[in-house]
Amino acid sequence: MTDSAIAILDIDGTLIDSNYQHALAWYRALRSVGETYPVWRLHRLIGMGGDQLLAALGGDELENRVGDQVREQQRHEADALLAEMSPLPGARDLLLAIKERGHRLVLASSAQEDHVDVFLDKLDARDIVDDWTTSADVEASKPAPDLLHVALQKLGASSDASSVMVGDSVWDVKAARKIGMPSLVVRSGGFGDDELREAGAAAIYDTPADLVKALDDTPLA
Known part of the structure; x- marks a missing residue:
């Protein structure tokens, strides 16, 4: 890609x-x-x-x-x-690195709107990302793929657009797999590598910071 x-x-x-x-x-x-x-x-x-x-x-x-x-x-x-909820190591750097490579970026969450607002502020991400979702945008959340469809629609993109999911749980991976989207995963979800790979994860990293270092070896190069 x-x-x-x-x-x-x-x-x-x-x-x-x-x-x-x-x-x-x-x-x-x-x-x-x-x-x-x-x-x-x-x-x-x-x-x-x-x-x-x-x-x-x-x-x-x-x-x-x-x-x-x-x-x-x-x-x-x-x-x-x-x-008590804080950005993981390299979280904001990952957003910047993706944008620096010319990709469009959507933060996909089924959290409540006020929580997403807090997270956007913690990441200082409003001026980096192209758009974001909240629980108000979907009726069925992950592992249903609805949230990913909405994220694409936010950018006016079709379901067959070149896209990559970055998540932390088997539910993220399963949602992405249902629509043929590759997924990169960080271990902060607490799932075992074998579970994530069985669900369909393309690659697994300790933290967002580790993904930043390896970004040129992923579909987001």
């Missing part, structure tokens, strides 16, 4: 170190309605959209019984942890 491409980057967990805070927020939200699940099980689902997480965790019965209530409480719990 030597011509200009579109880079679609996940924010939560990929650029911002937030996965474990989100797992704790879900844990606390579930406890507030009398439901206790091991934090490790919640962590394994972080990166999947909140509209799908509870059904994946406890089945449709859990979703139907407490879904809306838990999601609302999770937002409050996550709000209280926002100050």
